[in-house]
Amino acid sequence: MEAPYGSWPSPISGEVVARDPGWPYSGLVADHGALYWIEARSHEDGRDVVVADGVDAIPAGASARTRVHEYGGGAYTVHAGTVYFCDDADQRVYATRDGVPVPLTPAPPHKHGVRYADLQVTPDGRTLICVRERDGDPEHINDLVAFPTDGSAPPVVLAEGHDFYSSPRISPDGSRLAWLVWDHPRMPWEGTELHVAELKEGLSLFKKRLVAGGADEAIVQPAWSPDGVLHYSSDRTGWWNLYRESGTVVTALEAEVGGPLWVFGESYYDFLDDGRIVLTYFSAGADHLAVVERDGTLRDIALDCTRIVDLTADGRRALFVGASPTRSLRVYALDVDDGGLETLSPDADELVPEPYVSVPRALEFPTTGGKTAHAIFYPPHHPEYEGPPDERPPLVVRIHGGPTAHVSSILRPEIQFFTSRGIAVVDVNYGGSTGYGREYRDRLRGTWGIVDTDDAVNCARHLAQSGEVDGARMTITGGSAGGWTVLCALTQYPDVFACGADYYGVAELTAFVDDTHKFESRYFDYLIGPFDEAAWTERSPLTHADKIRVPVIVLQGDEDKVVPPAQSEVIVAALERNGIDHEYIVFSGEQHGFRKADSLRRAAEAELAFYGRVLGFDVHR
Template sequence: MTVAPFGSWSSPITSALVLEDSVRLGGLFVDGDAVVWEEARPAEGGRVQIVRRAPDGTLTDLLPAGMSARTAVHEYGGGAWWVRGGVLWFANWADQRLYRLWPGAVPVPITAPPATPRADRWADGDTSVDGTSIVCVRECHGGPGATGVRNEIVRIAADRVGEPEVLVSGPDFVAAPRLSPDGARMAWLQWNHPSMPWDDVELLVRDIATGAQTVVAGGRGESVGEPRWQPDGALSFLSDRTDWWNLYRWLPHTGVEPVVHTGADLGVAAWQLGMSRSATLEDGTVVFARYRDGRDGLAVRTVDGTIRDLDQPFTALSALCAAGNAVVFVGGTPTSAAGIYRLDPATGELTVLRRPPEFGIELGYLSVPEHLTYPTGAGAEAHALFYPPTNPGFTGPDGQLPPVRVQVHGGPTGTGHSSLKTSYQYWTSRGFAVVDVNHRGSTGYGRRYRDALRGAWGVADVEDCMAAVSWLAARGRVDGARLTISGGSAGGYTALAALAHKDTPFAAGTDRYGVADLEAFVRDTHKFESHYLDGLIGPYPQRRDVYVERSPITHIADLTKPVIVLQGSEDAVVPPSQSRLIVDALRGRGVPVAYLLFDGEQHGFRLGANICRALDAELSFYGQVLGFELPAAEGIDPVEVENLGR
């Protein structure tokens, strides 16, 4: 074993290998005997391909070159396609029009081109039983800024361009229109500013013939999601009315009754449309994903009401879908990337439908996370996943401890999962520890924990990040003099706020498209998040003083640590102006700073070359500011760090 400084270890987990793991799987549908899913492929310019698996295992890419099944509804998308009877409907990224694709044919648009390109956006659809019509979400951009956007549910012909019939209009946001098996009812979700879908959401059902409507669940203080009709006419849905997102069902003559009640979250924050965390099988068995202590698990509720965990290795689960008396899902483990599987819960038989990528990496290079619960501000507790440095060929010098990279998720309602992330292993295999912080406000720990960030963004999350590294350093697990913090989007804001804190313990940090000026963010961001900060900070402009006080740019005099800033040029969520603001301020004050602006990227990097460059540039940056050499054999191009050595 070679003794070498932490951070300088050679590793087979390169940025090119991380790129192989960047293919995102999701959006499962079972269509007869076939299984259909989406693959977001960075190597193909980030486009989303739809893949069909025939019963004999044959895989077929359905979309022709130049088309991508991705919607810009809410800017975060999701629910961009659906399938019935072999026919695919999808929103195409380039023009945002809705297309129909018959088997063996070419895609044909079924929505008219808007007056302004990409002004009409479509998502989250459901096809009628007879296949003649579709109900879906339409987002119309008819004017400048967030106030010029209208969200509604419409009905359109499934096979030709026609005039949409508006079914639901008025609420600020609508989602998940779902038709009952007999076509007599439609369920949907709706909410209004300043609420977000994890705050206050209503679930409604309309009798299509009479127009009579029923509020099934939701309202003030209750988040409802994932409505899904069952063969017996019941409507299942998730609700957090008892702190946890658990499963319920509704029938007109019996009302709402619980299906799964457990002290764990079945749901996740609905940043995207079309998510699915449970599936009801033909025999009435319910298979569901539940998050507990930093990891997902599969569980089952049998028809007699018994709930039991399934003995399966998966720690990250999504896109659950019924396939007869089996369930199909996307699943990953701490040592394997995401794949697609079919599981018979009665027998335990597991079939691989889409193998996860096989990187040829020895298990000895993979750091398996440990779930931490530790004390933080105001006498509260916070949570994190700790990945120790791991490399079978290297060890650090005697008496030295590893540097740490705190990872702050987005949202800030996201959450860290203990599934394989080669982007984390890139760091741990080089001698860094990684701490994936699930600060107050994260999902997966119940509504009360999620609501603990209300009015406290920029305070509680920063406290939890600083408390995590202080707790680890006090126990001799990381080097308290070489603490770094990295975050994207909302996590980028937390990283900047932590670096600008007067008592910051961090020696350097990474800002990926984070918010530097909260006032500017409120003015410039898109409709979906235009009132998000009302709950996280306070109503604007009434609490303008708080917005100013909690903006990292306000405390630029205290931000003296080196920062690398990574930004997409076409980001509509956090515009490039936010990154330029912090970079210009650091340049002007002589603080070491590196800045990379990636042309053509939106909110989050999707192009293969940019994913690789961002990761390697960040490693080069930390090597320069923390003082370790990168392995020459890896050929990593150094990033320019301005003001270094001043």
């Protein structure tokens, strides 16, 4: 059936988008034959629930979420069947005893004033070691602490003096501790240091020494093999690869066995009982699973998953969260020898019916300076509708946050929400994105707002020039750092996009750096350069807001501490002064990234309605 692009009726409604928590499963932990994970529940006010083999392992109302670095991660661990978790309500650490949460850390002096993350329990079960973050002036104080798992004493400091700590990992015999540190102005993907020390009774360290890393080497995921050998991933060759403590190379790929340390607890490899290592690496726009055999050779395992995260093992099987372009995220167990794949998470019906799925393709396109950039393109698709032969579809250019991050080709209802209505979508892995090596990642060093903007514009132009989309009906959308790129594109290239959607984006740098949290307070040294008021003001989209000529919709959470509401308010005020058509929607109770079902629904419906009004197509909800 023929109908104008953008107007096709679709079963993928705003309600469907709201039922998709974005990343429903994370944080896999294997313990005594049971597998635990975090389940994100947008329909329960965005609660994060620890489940054991699919059964809730924390009480109703509790939410296992930490606010350390604001992005969190590593909010729980399990030892001998006891779940230890940070409750989002007060950020204290609790232990579940007979199904009842018992607090182990003192009540903070004020709400969320002390936070904990990256929880680890010593092998004897007596001590818990973790990262602690406390409110301070002029900035928060981060350190490593330890405290007894029976809650009988307050935390004691194991390591302090650096700006940031991460990844405390205890050797199998409990005698040693490894951890990561870094200091301002570095971000962890610029350079970290891996330290190790002897651990005495779980409560003190001695004989501390540096193992690897530095200002120009980013270390991620230290981990101990069952026989007590420390491993880690380093980007010293320009690609994150796996090494032993001695410096021995385990993998030598032009691919990424690792990623940016935005959240705590991410895992890219683990050990099998027989000495082999199972790992995941990112290459050519997709994740791959492989095994390092006992002779050191790397054996790829064929899977149709294009995204593999939170990889762990139970001694003989690989356990991970995986997804593909046609199947949403699931928790899987894989026998690495016979290839047997078992789904462990609930086998719920797909939110996107298979006939409506737009299958993406990896895209390379020319960009500024004769370079090549990357994207993932989703053409419009509907089993019953097609567009008129003389019409090309509208295009939504999606810009990921971070900006040190990347997107993969997985099934996302928020994308299919548009493609099933006849709107093309392209996810841009602009220069600065991870997954393509350090050189590609460092393209954004000092050029944020330039390289990312050029790549977004050149991607859109490439698709228009190739006849895939209507060059007169292109829009750009993004959140956080992606919102910054949206605003930069609308000010620097005012004639390319017909409108834009800014989700909690950065608009003005000098005010932002005073308002944002500690973790990213010096990020701009990398992205822009050391503080220079004139240079930062010139780079800020707000300075050039008078060049915006097209309608803009702005969406913002009122509790966002990463990009505070003031950033959206100043750009909205500028649009108002300049007489630019705009909409501004504030979401109550939302932080950085929307989590509540009603917010997700409202945001999707508002963005679609805005595009329909501006681009001239009838919207079918």
